[in-house]
Amino acid sequence: MKELKEYDINEVTGFLPDECLPRLPATFNEWEDLLANARLLIEKDSFRSTIGKLPEFPYNNLIDQKHLRRAFVLISFLSQCYVWGNGKDDPGPASQLPAILANPWIRLSEELGLNPILCQASVVLWNWKKIDPHKSFNLDNIFTLNTCTGSMDESWFYLVTAAVEGVGGPILKDMIDLKKAMDDNDDGYVILKLKSLKDGLSKIIAILSRMKEKNDPNYFYFQVRPYLRGWDNSKRLPLGLLYGDEDKPRKYAGGSAAQSSLIQAYDCILNLSHCPQSRSNTDFLHQMRSYMPYKHRKFLEDIEKEPCLKTYVKKDRLLEKAYNEVLNELVNFRNKHIQMVASYITVPGSNCGNDVTGTGGTSAIPFLKQIRNETVDAIIPNK
Ligand code: HEM
Numbered sequence: 001m002k003e004l005k006e007y008d009i010n011e012v013t014g015f016l017p018d019e020c021l022p023r024l025p026a027t028f029n030e031w032e033d034l035l036a037n038a039r040l041l042i043e044k045d046s047f048r049s050t051i052g053k054l055p056e057f058p059y060n061n062l063i064d065q066k067h068l069r070r071a072f073v074l075i076s077f078l079s080q081c082y083v084w085g086n087g088k089d090d091p092g093p094a095s096q097l098p099a100i101l102a103n104p105w106i107r108l109s110e111e112l113g114l115n116p117i118l119c120q121a122s123v124v125l126w127n128w129k130k131i132d133p134h135k136s137f138n139l140d141n142i143f144t145l146n147t148c149t150g151s152m153d154e155s156w157f158y159l160v161t162a163a164v165e166g167v168g169g170p171i172l173k174d175m176i177d178l179k180k181a182m183d184d185n186d187d188g189y190v191i192l193k194l195k196s197l198k199d200g201l202s203k204i205i206a207i208l209s210r211m212k213e214k215n216d217p218n219y220f221y222f223q224v225r226p227y228l229r230g231w232d233n234s235k236r237l238p239l240g241l242l243y244g245d246e247d248k249p250r251k252y253a254g255g256s257a258a259q260s261s262l263i264q265a266y267d268c269i270l271n272l273s274h275c276p277q278s279r280s281n282t283d284f285l286h287q288m289r290s291y292m293p294y295k296h297r298k299f300l301e302d303i304e305k306e307p308c309l310k311t312y313v314k315k316d317r318l319l320e321k322a323y324n325e326v327l328n329e330l331v332n333f334r335n336k337h338i339q340m341v342a343s344y345i346t347v348p349g350s351n352c353g354n355d356v357t358g359t360g361g362t363s364a365i366p367f368l369k370q371i372r373n374e375t376v377d378a379i380i381p382n383k
Helices: 024-037 038-043 046-049 067-086 097-114 120-125 153-164 168-183 187-208 215-230 262-270 276-291 294-305 310-312 316-349 365-377
Strands: 128-130 141-143
Touching: 024 038, 024 067, 038 046, 038 067, 046 067, 067 097, 067 120, 067 215, 120 153, 128 153, 141 153, 153 168, 153 187, 153 215, 153 262, 168 187, 168 262, 168 294, 168 310, 187 262, 187 316, 215 316, 262 276, 262 294, 262 316, 276 294, 310 316, 316 365
Parallel strands: none
Antiparallel strands: 128 141
């Protein structure tokens, strides 16, 4: 494995950068101002017509990674608002994205190794700022740069997810150290690192448990989720979305925390393999990798190429125990997450006979239970 920085991983905040650019320079003012006013314009039914008045996106004025990322966030929100921001008269989603949005979005996504759709990178990884720059990164010291609805509920959804990613630095370093300890046959150190990985998951669960503090399940279901939808297997956009002047619609999954590289890193390090009948679910999680920044995806691929931890721990009962404890905590994470999804999707959706699938396009609860069960099945039984 290479060093963390080679994978664009921060040693404190993990897959989050050390800071995000809150706004592009002045030559992008009309674009930034439009996003700042998007909510009001959608309410007045004039957002879509205002997009047509924008000047060309001054792409060549983007000079570095921070600019490219901010531009991707900006255009992702504008495009998502364009497609799903129906206004009061609800004419339905737009089936074609104007070239003025589509062209820079496609170019940016190619440059960043992502797909041109709102994803975890646009709403979580690159969409936060510290309240007090002198204090450490944590859930109570960050705010979101942009939302579609202007609500605290939507902000909090992104912030909790960012705070989960934000504990990732030491966890990902532990993963690299664990691989080195295996190379050195240093069993004591392997056990120590497995304990740290378990503690990392405990921190993640504690953060996840704070979701309801500022995100109301009904508001989330009816107001926020519609903006996160994609156009892959979408009932409302069954053919997908036409990007600018292209003649064939494109299909992409909507935004989902299944695009979290941190949780997938746990699956990779633990060699969590999925049973054959769950092939489509395994594929879904793999597909989600194409919605992650290129270097983060590469980190997951590189861990998978390393010698197998599960085989290594089978030589000793204490190693097995430490390995199983991480898996148990991952099961706890998945159980907590399933409960949360039930209250944010199943309950409000079933109450009105509505859609109870995930924004990523899965069956939600059955899918998540299967992933959870596969985690349980991976626990090494007592001999
Ligand atoms: C209101 C809050 C949340 C809801 C309603 C929710 C919903 C879902 C749904 C429906 C899926 C299935 C894939 C899809 O179709 O999108 C999913 C997957 C997933 N979500 Fe969440 N989620 C929430 C918060 C979070 C947070 C804060 C995290 C933390 C990183 C997270 C991590 C994951 C992961 C890792 C998966 C992939 C399945 C797995 O590995 O177990 N989710 N989520």
